[in-house]
Amino acid sequence: MIALGLEGSANKIGIGLISHPSPTSPPIVLSNLRHTYISPPGTGFLPKDTAIHHRAWVVRLVKQAVRQAGVRIADIDVICYTRGPGMGPPLQSVALAARTLALLWGKPLVGVNHCVGHIEMGRAITHASNPVVLYVSGGNTQVIAYSANRYRIFGETLDIAIGNCIDRFARTLMIPNDPFPGYNVEQFAKRGSGYLVDLPYTVKGMDCSFSGPLAAADILAREVVEGRLRKEGEGEEGELVTREDMCFSLQETIFAMLIEITERAMAHVGSTQVLVVGGVGSNERLQQMMGLMARDRGGTVFATDERFCIDNGIMIAHAGLLEYGTGVTTKIEDSDVTQRFRTDEVYVGWRDD
Amino acid sequence: MALPAASQTASPSTTTTQPSHILPAPFTNSQLELLTQGAEALVYRTHFLTPNTPVVLKYRPPKPYRHPILDKRLTKLRILAEARVLVRVRKEGVPVPAVLGGDWDNGWLMMEFVEGKTVRRVLDEWVERGAFKEERSASIPEEGEGDNDAGKQNQGGGGGDGEILDLMRRIGRAVAKLHDLAVCHGDLTTSNLMLRAPPPPKEEASPEGSSQKPLAGRQTVSTMREAAMSGEEPPVAAPSKVEPARDSSLAGDIVLIDFGLAAQATKQSQDEDRAVDLYVLERAFAATHPSAEYLFQEVLKAYGESFSDAKRVLKRLADVRLRGRKRSMIG
Ligand SMILES: Nc1ncnc2c1ncn2[C@@H]1O[C@H](COP(=O)(O)OP(=O)(O)OP(=O)(O)O)[C@@H](O)[C@H]1O
Ligand SMILES: [Mg+2]
Numbered sequence: 001m002i003a004l005g006l007e008g009s010a011n012k013i014g015i016g017l018i019s020h021p022s023p024t025s026p027p028i029v030l031s032n033l034r035h036t037y038i039s040p041p042g043t044g045f046l047p048k049d050t051a052i053h054h055r056a057w058v059v060r061l062v063k064q065a066v067r068q069a070g071v072r073i074a075d076i077d078v079i080c081y082t083r084g085p086g087m088g089p090p091l092q093s094v095a096l097a098a099r100t101l102a103l104l105w106g107k108p109l110v111g112v113n114h115c116v117g118h119i120e121m122g123r124a125i126t127h128a129s130n131p132v133v134l135y136v137s138g139g140n141t142q143v144i145a146y147s148a149n150r151y152r153i154f155g156e157t158l159d160i161a162i163g164n165c166i167d168r169f170a171r172t173l174m175i176p177n178d179p180f181p182g183y184n185v186e187q188f189a190k191r192g193s194g195y196l197v198d199l200p201y202t203v204k205g206m207d208c209s210f211s212g213p214l215a216a217a218d219i220l221a222r223e224v225v226e227g228r229l230r231k232e233g234e235g236e237e238g239e240l241v242t243r244e245d246m247c248f249s250l251q252e253t254i255f256a257m258l259i260e261i262t263e264r265a266m267a268h269v270g271s272t273q274v275l276v277v278g279g280v281g282s283n284e285r286l287q288q289m290m291g292l293m294a295r296d297r298g299g300t301v302f303a304t305d306e307r308f309c310i311d312n313g314i315m316i317a318h319a320g321l322l323e324y325g326t327g328v329t330t331k332i333e334d335s336d337v338t339q340r341f342r343t344d345e346v347y348v349g350w351r352d353d
Numbered sequence: 354m355a356l357p358a359a360s361q362t363a364s365p366s367t368t369t370t371q372p373s374h375i376l377p378a379p380f381t382n383s384q385l386e387l388l389t390q391g392a393e394a395l396v397y398r399t400h401f402l403t404p405n406t407p408v409v410l411k412y413r414p415p416k417p418y419r420h421p422i423l424d425k426r427l428t429k430l431r432i433l434a435e436a437r438v439l440v441r442v443r444k445e446g447v448p449v450p451a452v453l454g455g456d457w458d459n460g461w462l463m464m465e466f467v468e469g470k471t472v473r474r475v476l477d478e479w480v481e482r483g484a485f486k487e488e489r490s491a492s493i494p495e496e497g498e499g500d501n502d503a504g505k506q507n508q509g510g511g512g513g514d515g516e517i518l519d520l521m522r523r524i525g526r527a528v529a530k531l532h533d534l535a536v537c538h539g540d541l542t543t544s545n546l547m548l549r550a551p552p553p554p555k556e557e558a559s560p561e562g563s564s565q566k567p568l569a570g571r572q573t574v575s576t577m578r579e580a581a582m583s584g585e586e587p588p589v590a591a592p593s594k595v596e597p598a599r600d601s602s603l604a605g606d607i608v609l610i611d612f613g614l615a616a617q618a619t620k621q622s623q624d625e626d627r628a629v630d631l632y633v634l635e636r637a638f639a640a641t642h643p644s645a646e647y648l649f650q651e652v653l654k655a656y657g658e659s660f661s662d663a664k665r666v667l668k669r670l671a672d673v674r675l676r677g678r679k680r681s682m683i684g
Contacts (some may be wrong), residue, residue, distance in 0.1 A: 154638065158629075196422050197518075204542035205614065205633040252420045259418050264392040268473070268544050268637070289418035296417065297390060 002030070003324065004065070004101070005317025006058070008094030009086025009114050010138055011045040012116065013039040014055045015061040016313030017069040017076070019319050027124055027321075030069035032307060032314045033061050041176045041332045044167060051089035056098040073105055078329070080320025083111030084341030099335055110320040111330040114311075115140060115343040116226050118277040119151055120322060121315035126302035128275045130353065134262045134290070135343075136313070137278035138163035141258070142343060143206060143265045151326045153205030154265040156321035162254060163280050165210040169250055172221045173243050185247045186283050194246030195231055197241060199253045206264045208257045217250050244290070259293045272299030282309040322350040362605035374414050375546065377459035385410060392540070393431075393613065398466060401453055407466035408453055411435075413613075432457040438536055438615040441463065447530045448549075448608045467608050468551040472524065473481035473543040475603065476648075480515060482601060487555070516519045516603045525655030527607040528630070533660040537626040538616030551605040622660070628669035631656070635670075 007014040017030040037053035038122070039045045066074065081098035084091060095111075102109045119133050133144040133151070141162045142154040160168075163182060170181035197220060202210040223229035224246055230238035262274055274294055276287065287303050294301045308315065326349040385397035397410040399478055412430050414661060415421070439452045447524070455462035474636065509668055531538060538545070618626040631653070638649040653670075657663045 154636065196420050198426075201423070201427065204629055205538075205542065206636075207629075207633065247607065252423060254417045256416075256423060260393070264540070264542075267390065267392040268542055292418035294418070296414075 001321060001325070002071060002075050002318040003074050003078045003080050003110075003321040005117075005223075005313040005315070005320060006062075006079070006081045006094050006098045007051070007114070007117070007311050007313045007316045008054045008058075008293075009054075009084065010090065010311060011039075011050050011081045011096055012311045012320035013037075013090075013094065014313035014316070015058070015062060015065040016315075016317050017065055017071065018314055018317040018321060019285060020325070023325070025083060026196050027318055028065050029133055029314055030071065032312055033065050033068070034236060034310070034312055035061060036326045038178050038180075042171050042174055043071045044171065045178075047089040050087065050092045050168040054090050054093045055097075060095065062097070062101070076105070076107060076183050078320060078324045079107050080103075080110045080112050080324075081335075082114050082117070082316050082335070083330075084338035085114060086337075086339060088337070088339050091339070095337045102332065102335075107245070108324070108325050108329040109332065109335050110328065110338075111335055112316045112320045112323070113341055113343060113346045114316075115142065115144075116151060116348070117319040119144065119275070119343075120303060120343065121308050121312075122275045122277040122304055124318060125304045125308050128300075128302040130271065131268060131275035131302060132262060132271045132275035133275045133277060134258060134264045135278045136162050136276070136280035137257060138167060138280075140278060141208075141210075143261050145269045145345055146270065146348070146351065147269075149351065151343045151346065151348060153342070153344055154268065155208070155261040158204065158207050159211040160208040160214070162210060162258065163278075165214045165254060166250070166280070168249055169214060169217055169221065169247075171191055172218045173225065173246065175243075175247075180279070182280055182283060185251065186285065188244045188247035189251045189285065192242070192244040194248070194269045195241065196252060197245060197249035198232075199227070199249055201246040201257060203260055204267070206261050208261055210254060210257075213250065213253055217246065221246050223267070234260070251283075255283075255289055258266050258286065259289050262290070263293050266297060266299065272297055273301060273302065275302040277304065277309060277351050279310045282306045294295075326350050371450060374412070377461055378454070380412075380461070384529070389484075391544075391611070401463065408463055409450070409466050410461060410463050412461045428460050429457040432460065432462055434615055435612040436462055438612040438617075442531060442534055442536055445496065445534055447534070447536075448527060448606055449609060449612070450608065465549050467549055467610065469548050469605060469608070471544050472520075472548055472607070474546050474547040475520070476543060478601065479603070517648065520603045520607075521648050521651035522655035523607045524651040526659050527609060528634070528652070529663060531609060531632070531655045532627045532656075532662075532666065533616045535623045537616055537618050537623075537630050538609065538612065539616060539630070540611060541630045541634040543634070544594075544637075545609065545611040547608045547610055548603070549606045549608050576606030624666055624669045625673075627662075627666045629674045631666065631670050632673045635674075653666075 001016060001017045005016050005018065012034055019028045020064040021028065021029055027239060035057045037045055037050050039049070050228040079098050079102045081095050081096070081210055082091060101107070115135055122128070122133065130146055135142045135144060139161050141157040142153050144151045144153055145187050146152070167181045170185050175181060175184045198217050202209040203211045220229055224241050226244055227240060229241040231241055265276060266272065272291060272294070276290060280286065281303060282305065287301065290301045303309070328349065376383065377441065383399070385399045388396045388398050392535065394411045394413045397412065399408055399410055401408040404629060413432065414426070416424050419427070436452050436455050439449050443449050450465040450467055453463040501541050526543065616626070634652070635649050639646050653667060657667050
């Protein structure tokens with residue numbers, strides 16, 4: 001079976017084709033294309049502009065993906081699209097494209113939960129059988145574990161998502177959005193002196209909050225930009241705190257929070273596998289910290305690289321095809337989108353463990 | 354399939370072996386029995402002063418993933434929080450282990466050993482025994498919306514559920530007792546609630562409320578130290594040999610543990626903090642015991658009846674839940 005997947009819940013449009021040769025053999029990625037809407041430095045991506053971007057790219061990317069996959073339209077069994085969660089207008093523009101293709105080609109549709117797409121793709125790529133999942137992206141921060149046909153949310157952010165926190169901080173420091181703010185913050189952090197600025201650390205059980213650390217980091221960042229923040233205990237003449245130090249401190253603090261809530265979930269469910277998915281999961285420091293935590297628990301970290309970590313069409317095609325295999329499709333008249341679509345709303349009919 | 358992407362830290366297929374931790378002074382050379390590796394801490398069983406006074410040594414090893422400055426700060430903060438809160442709420446009659454000693458620089462805290470199991474395990478075993486009726490599991494609403502219906506259904510169910518529902522009520526009351534002091538736990542999961550095995554029946558201990566009077570015998574030392582610290586007479590009680598409860602028993606007192614994230618709530622924040630405590634517990638139920646989700650209603654019911662602010666907290670809980678649902682929007 002072959003599926004075409006369309007993803008556009010945030011500022012990336014991803015189109016991909018995947019094949020499930022048989023229920024027992026691993027899936028084969030046929031093509032995986034992506035185009036990112038990049039807003040000017042100091043600004044975030046607005047829903048309306050992002051939707052325009054996706055509309056402008058969708059036809060080109062679908063054509064290219066099908067060509068690259070080397071399949072005929074007749075070979076495609078199902079069209080899968082992201083139903084949510086995400087930003088309304090971009091979701092809508094991609095869903096419209098999916099509906100159009102389904103009608104044009106006479107194919108069934110499957111609406112997919114974006115988070116479940118990340119999880120299933122991560123499992124397929126890494127062969128992690130039943131991991132605790134840390135899902136970290138621009139819009140989501142969740143610690144998830146599977147139980148009784150649902151991906152259950154153990155812990156999550158109580159306010160903004162981790163990626164959103166990093167992006168907003170990057171804007172305060174006027175760090176470029178290209179290729180994406182998180183990547184640039186990571187590069188800045190690597191060049192830091194190792195000096196740690198004291199920021200609020202806010203973990204509540206398995207949940208955490210990023211608005212506190214962000215607010216504090218933002219205030220300090222402004223002082224850094226104006227060149228008047230000095231390292232603690234060094235007095236008037238002390239060395240100045242740099243943008244690099246700020247990026248380093250923010251990462252060290254909020255990533256430690258993520259690792260901690262993941263560790264709590266692992267202890268609680270008694271699991272030693274951990275899978276990191278979502279765009280922020282491509283951060284090398286986060287992966288390294290997760291590795292150190294897992295080592296101490298005698299466990300294993302599974303991570304994917306940016307082809308699969310960052311939003312893509314393949315994960316939607318893959319999760320959609322799994323669902324399609326259980327006989328579920330989405331009727332055209334039901335093929336809506338929803339900004340709010342919790343991970344645990346999806347009945348995971350394709351797993352029986 | 355595309356190549357498994359290499360993660361630079363741990364490649365997907367390698368399982369690393371767990372390094373054995375070196376205990377801090379003065380325990381460095383003692384061979385202690387590791388009970389569990391909790392969320393953050395290593396929990397050892399040992400004894401204190403006399404061989405039949407079992408105690409728990411909770412050690413927070415340095416976390417290699419954390420910046421050393423942040424690590425020191427957090428370890429100290431949490432050991433102090435845990436010790437302070439344990440002493441304070443125990444004095445007020447909340448069932449928690451007694452504190453025997455600690456050293457925040459070296460990351461350890463010693464406390465009374467609680468004979469029993471975590472509620473997490475109790476519930477798992479209960480579900481495994483099939484005590485949960487099939488028909489009921491089918492009629493439970495999947496999403497949290499229909500909470501109250503589930504509660505009602507279940508009252509009609511009667512019979513075999515009595516014991517488990519009673520356990521839920523004990524949980525509700527124990528949490529309420531803590532919250533009545535405006536202390537919030539901060540990590541209220543079923544792993545952090547223990548069911549203390551009750552003494553053998555001839556002890557004539559009432560099944561409820563016996564936790565306030567610390568058990569005698571093996572707890573004599575802690576009881577005496579506590580009393581010494583608070584300047585009270587040590588409670589007298591007949592020495593007893595506590596044997597582990599019948600495996601499937603749901604009897605016993607609820608003991609709250611793991612106060613590293615606990616805090617005294619302020620007047621402005623107390624309802625929110627209490628509600629978040631309940632929300633964390635609710636999700637721990639939902640996430641690990643999907644088939645036992647309806648039980649949580651009983652926890653809330655008992656909680657609601659237990660102290661004056663409880664009704665307000667439950668209202669607040671509804672807000673916190675709603676925020677949780679909305680949060681799945683892209684931020
Ligand atoms: N006083 C005690 N008596 C018996 N068993 C205990 C006691 N304290 C802890 N345990 C056992 O050890 C486990 C872990 O302890 P605890 O919850 O205090 O540590 P933790 O989760 O690592 O702590 P933290 O979240 O503060 O880092 C508990 O779930 C319980 O099974
Ligand atoms: Mg614990």
